[in-house]
Amino acid sequence: MSQAVTPTQREIFFDPDSFIVSKTDLKGRLTYTNKIFCDIAGYTEKELIGQPHSTIRHPDMPRAVFKLLWDSIQDGREVFAYVKNMARNGDHYWVFAHVTPSYDNAMQVCGFHSNRRVPKRDVVEKVITPLYADLIRVEASFRNAKEGLGASYQHLLKTATASKASYDEFVFSL
Numbered sequence: 548m549s550q551a552v553t554p555t556q557r558e559i560f561f562d563p564d565s566f567i568v569s570k571t572d573l574k575g576r577l578t579y580t581n582k583i584f585c586d587i588a589g590y591t592e593k594e595l596i597g598q599p600h601s602t603i604r605h606p607d608m609p610r611a612v613f614k615l616l617w618d619s620i621q622d623g624r625e626v627f628a629y630v631k632n633m634a635r636n637g638d639h640y641w642v643f644a645h646v647t648p649s650y651d652n653a654m655q656v657c658g659f660h661s662n663r664r665v666p667k668r669d670v671v672e673k674v675i676t677p678l679y680a681d682l683i684r685v686e687a688s689f690r691n692a693k694e695g696l697g698a699s700y701q702h703l704l705k706t707a708t709a710s711k712a713s714y715d716e717f718v719f720s721l
């Protein structure tokens with residue numbers, strides 16, 4: 548289903564009482580999407596199941612945020628993050644996401660689960676949009692992608708810990 552989608556930079560919104568839910572396997576391929584996920588992203592559940600979660604990735608999202616996400620959940624920890632996602636037609640929607648490992652009966656991680664709600668508007672505009680733009684700039688300023696990601700990740704952690712003790716405290720202080 549991979550089609551090139553061009554961002555429109557037009558924002559779309561969802562109901563503040565709703566949660567956008569998805570589940571993935573260990574590699575981040577979608578195994579479940581709720582109706583609002585499908586409705587806002589513009590795909591049917593059938594089209595999404597089995598596809599990588601990056602199907603809805605927006606190019607304005609820094610790679611460092613996804614490193615933080617994957618490092619956390621692969622380490623068995625939950626993570627919270629502001630994410631700009633892209634719909635099928637190139638429109639975008641901001642979410643505040645909680646991502647967590649799922650465990651089977653033997654207490655082994657068998658996949659991942661995410662619930663997303665409407666984010667705080669002033670935080671998206673005043674803190675996250677400029678921070679993510681900085682991270683993207685850092686990532687693009689290195690010829691070597693791995694070095695760019697490393698520098699951007701450090702920038703993210705430094706920003707988060709500038710006034711707080713950890714990334715988690717930072718994201719909840721916003």
Ligand SMILES: Cc1cc2nc3c(=O)[nH]c(=O)nc-3n(C[C@H](O)[C@H](O)[C@H](O)COP(=O)(O)O)c2cc1C
Pocket residue numbers: 569570571575599600601602603604605608613616630632644646647659660661
């Ligand atoms: C449970 C779960 C939820 C995720 N939610 C999103 C999401 O809403 N948007 C997104 O772009 N990536 C999400 N990701 C991260 C993607 O798997 C992927 O790392 C990201 O889109 C970057 O893709 P890329 O490295 O191929 O560019 C999620 C991953 C997991 C495991």
